[in-house]
Every structure is written in C-alpha cells, then in structure tokens.
Amino acid sequence: MKKWLILLTLTVFTIVIAACGQDQGASSAAGGANGAGGGESEAPVAEELTITHQLGETKVTKNPAKVVVFDFGILDSLDELGVEVAGVPQANIPPYLSKFEDAKYENVGSLKEPDFEKINSIKPDLIIISGRQQEAYDELQKIGPTIYLGVDTSRYMDSFKENMHTLGQIFDKDAEVEQKLADIEESIKALNEKATASGKNALIILANEGKISAYGPGSRFGILHDVFGFEAVDSSIEVSTHGKDISNEYIVEQNPDYLFVVDRGAVVTTGSGESSAQQTVENELVKTTNAYKEGHIVYLNPNYWYLSGGGLLSVSEMVKEVEAAIE
Structure with missing residues (x-):
C-alpha cells in the first residue's frame, strides 16, 4: 500500500514539473516576441546613416519612405534604380522624366523656388538638392533631413560616382549602382579613345x-x-x-x-x-x-x-x- 502511494506521488510530481517547464518555455517565447516585459511588440529600429556632403553632415534613415528630389540627374538615377519618390518640382520636368508629371507625385515648386508649405505637408524622410536650391538648404533642413548631391564639375566623374554611391548606400542599391557605373565608364572609355x-x-x-x-x-x-x-x-x-x-x-x-x-x-x-x-x-x-x-x-x-x-x-x-x- 505504501509503495502504491509513493508511486502515485512521484507520478503527480513529474506531471507538475513537466507542466511548469512548458509554461516557462511559452513565457520565454512570448518574451522573445514581445520584449522583456512581455508587452506590445517593438518595431524594428531603422538603420541611420550619416551622410557627408558639400553643405555639411546629415543623419538619414536607410531606405527612406518619403523622398523629395530637386535635382533631375538624381531623379533619373533613382528612377533607373527603381526607387520611388514622393515629390518633385514639376515646373520644368524634362520630357524624358515626364512620368513624374503625374498627379501621384506632389509638386514641390520649381528648381529655384521650393514650395516649403507643400514640402512640409509631405513630412519627407529625405530631401535631395543640388546647386539651384543651395540657398534654401537651411530652410529645407528644418523640414526634413536634407543632403546636397550636386556634381562638382572640376572633378566631374569622381563627384558623379560619389553621388551614385551615396544613393546606393541610402537605398540599399550598391550592386545596381556598381553595375551601371561600370557600363557608363566602359562607354566613356570608348568615346575618349575615339x-x-x-x-x-x-x-x-x-x-x-x-x-x-x-x-x-x-x-x-x-x-x-x-x-x-x-x-x-x-x-x-x-x-x-x-x-x-x-x-x-x-x-x-x-x-x-x-x-x-x-x-x-x-x-x-x-x-x-x-x-x-x-x-x-x-x-x-x-x-x-x-x-x-x-x-x-x-x-x-x-x-x-x-x-x-x-x-x-x-x-x-x-x-x-x-x-x-x-x-
């Protein structure tokens, strides 16, 4: 009789220990998903880059969602890389970029006169400018992270490639940029020889x-x-x-x-x-x-x-x- 009671006690004890182990495992899994406190899940922290450019240094979130572009060379580059933008100056859009005249893109003014109110309403994650907007840099920086990617014509190709590598870094398009630059350099070599x-x-x-x-x-x-x-x-x-x-x-x-x-x-x-x-x-x-x-x-x-x-x-x-x- 005593042996039977001992066996029963041991069996119950084993079941309780196993159940506790399962609860502990579930609790750990929940903690891993929801954070240390087991509360709401935390959004992944976006990677932040520090971009050094002609007008200073700007902290930029990698793969920004809302981008305003004032330079048409940068705009055609982003288009080539498959990166969408939120706003462009539609007053002087060249024909080869006519797709950006569509109403789905916000009109942010002209090359020389940015529409600060419209840009502010977009709440951009990144604003890209060049020489024609240089004087508006401080004002634009108050609205959103702003970088200058104009070409330095005294060192055209080096400056151009640096700008393209910056785009590759920000939008996670390094491989695509490298390939397109290689193609351009090959065509330039042939032209130079000719x-x-x-x-x-x-x-x-x-x-x-x-x-x-x-x-x-x-x-x-x-x-x-x-x-x-x-x-x-x-x-x-x-x-x-x-x-x-x-x-x-x-x-x-x-x-x-x-x-x-x-x-x-x-x-x-x-x-x-x-x-x-x-x-x-x-x-x-x-x-x-x-x-x-x-x-x-x-x-x-x-x-x-x-x-x-x-x-x-x-x-x-x-x-x-x-x-x-x-x-």
Missing part, C-alpha cells in the same frame, strides 16, 4: 536668347574635355557658372573643328526641347569656321546637358550624343 584619335579640338557654348557663352575645361560643360577627350580649342576660359560671354568673332578666331551647342532657350523659354539657337549660331561669320564647313556644329539635348546632367541616365545619354557626332 575623340582622342580624331585629333580634333572643340568648343562648347551655351546659346541663350541671342547671347552666347563659352565654357572650357573644369566648367559645367567641361566634361566634354575633361572626361570625353576632346581637346579644348581655348583652354584659358575662366571657370564660372555662366561661362564667358563671347561674340561671333571669337568663334571665328578660335576656329574650332567641332562646335557643340547647348540651347538654354529651348528648355527654359519655349519649353519645346527644340533648338531655337540655329539662327543665332549659324551666321555668315561662323559659316567660315572648320566646324561649319565640315558639318560639325552639334546641337546637344539641353534636357540632359542643361536641366539635368550628373545622373545615371543623363550621363549615359550625353556620352551617346557626343559619340554619335564624331565621324
């Missing part, structure tokens, strides 16, 4: 409502010489945003083998994208130059060269345009 082998020099000008400005190495259009390989017909042009005011006589005096023309009026005044500079440029004086005689006056697409530039798509298209012009 331009160098031609032995021809070049002059690049900006035509603007009857006025003409020339640009040399290190300038906003200096990529033609510094990267693409064309010898500058005049290497003494001072680097400036607006270029050197020139006359038709200057073009005749320099007598370039190639004359590349960026027509500002086609995108800013007419908005048509069609060149309105031909009558200004191809006058009786300029017709005496080698460039005209050899059919080497080339009208570049101002949407890539003037409005955007510095983007994965725009730089690629700039390379294609210049290569197509070389015989």
Whole structure:
C-alpha cells in the first residue's frame, strides 16, 4: 500500500514539473516576441546613416519612405534604380522624366523656388538638392533631413560616382549602382579613345536668347574635355557658372573643328526641347569656321546637358550624343 502511494506521488510530481517547464518555455517565447516585459511588440529600429556632403553632415534613415528630389540627374538615377519618390518640382520636368508629371507625385515648386508649405505637408524622410536650391538648404533642413548631391564639375566623374554611391548606400542599391557605373565608364572609355584619335579640338557654348557663352575645361560643360577627350580649342576660359560671354568673332578666331551647342532657350523659354539657337549660331561669320564647313556644329539635348546632367541616365545619354557626332 505504501509503495502504491509513493508511486502515485512521484507520478503527480513529474506531471507538475513537466507542466511548469512548458509554461516557462511559452513565457520565454512570448518574451522573445514581445520584449522583456512581455508587452506590445517593438518595431524594428531603422538603420541611420550619416551622410557627408558639400553643405555639411546629415543623419538619414536607410531606405527612406518619403523622398523629395530637386535635382533631375538624381531623379533619373533613382528612377533607373527603381526607387520611388514622393515629390518633385514639376515646373520644368524634362520630357524624358515626364512620368513624374503625374498627379501621384506632389509638386514641390520649381528648381529655384521650393514650395516649403507643400514640402512640409509631405513630412519627407529625405530631401535631395543640388546647386539651384543651395540657398534654401537651411530652410529645407528644418523640414526634413536634407543632403546636397550636386556634381562638382572640376572633378566631374569622381563627384558623379560619389553621388551614385551615396544613393546606393541610402537605398540599399550598391550592386545596381556598381553595375551601371561600370557600363557608363566602359562607354566613356570608348568615346575618349575615339575623340582622342580624331585629333580634333572643340568648343562648347551655351546659346541663350541671342547671347552666347563659352565654357572650357573644369566648367559645367567641361566634361566634354575633361572626361570625353576632346581637346579644348581655348583652354584659358575662366571657370564660372555662366561661362564667358563671347561674340561671333571669337568663334571665328578660335576656329574650332567641332562646335557643340547647348540651347538654354529651348528648355527654359519655349519649353519645346527644340533648338531655337540655329539662327543665332549659324551666321555668315561662323559659316567660315572648320566646324561649319565640315558639318560639325552639334546641337546637344539641353534636357540632359542643361536641366539635368550628373545622373545615371543623363550621363549615359550625353556620352551617346557626343559619340554619335564624331565621324
């Protein structure tokens, strides 16, 4: 009888211990899911990056959800990388980015005049600007994390690649950026070899409502010489945003083998994208130059060269345009 009672007691004790063990395991699992206190589950902590740029340092959350972009080169890069944005300046959207005119994208003003109220209503996780918005940096920084990703034309390719790597880091697109940059560098190498082998020099000008400005190495259009390989017909042009005011006589005096023309009026005044500079440029004086005689006056697409530039798509298209012009 005593043995039976002992066995019964041991059996009950074993069952109780097993049950306690199960409860403890369930409690531990719940604690792992809900936190130490077993309360509400905690949202994963977003990774924060510190981005160093020309205007300072900005803390940015990785893979930001709401992005406002003011630079069209950066916009075409994000589009190439499959990254969506929340707001863009729709006033001067180039045709190749016309999808961003859709109402699903907030219109955040113009390139020179951001709509601070609209931007604030978006509550952006990231704002990306370049030179045209530089003066608004402090105000935009009050609204949301703001970074400057304009291209430094004195070191165009290094600056361009740094900007693209920054995008890759922020949006977790490093591999895609590396591949696209490799493709662009390969096409540039082929163009440079072709331009160098031609032995021809070049002059690049900006035509603007009857006025003409020339640009040399290190300038906003200096990529033609510094990267693409064309010898500058005049290497003494001072680097400036607006270029050197020139006359038709200057073009005749320099007598370039190639004359590349960026027509500002086609995108800013007419908005048509069609060149309105031909009558200004191809006058009786300029017709005496080698460039005209050899059919080497080339009208570049101002949407890539003037409005955007510095983007994965725009730089690629700039390379294609210049290569197509070389015989």
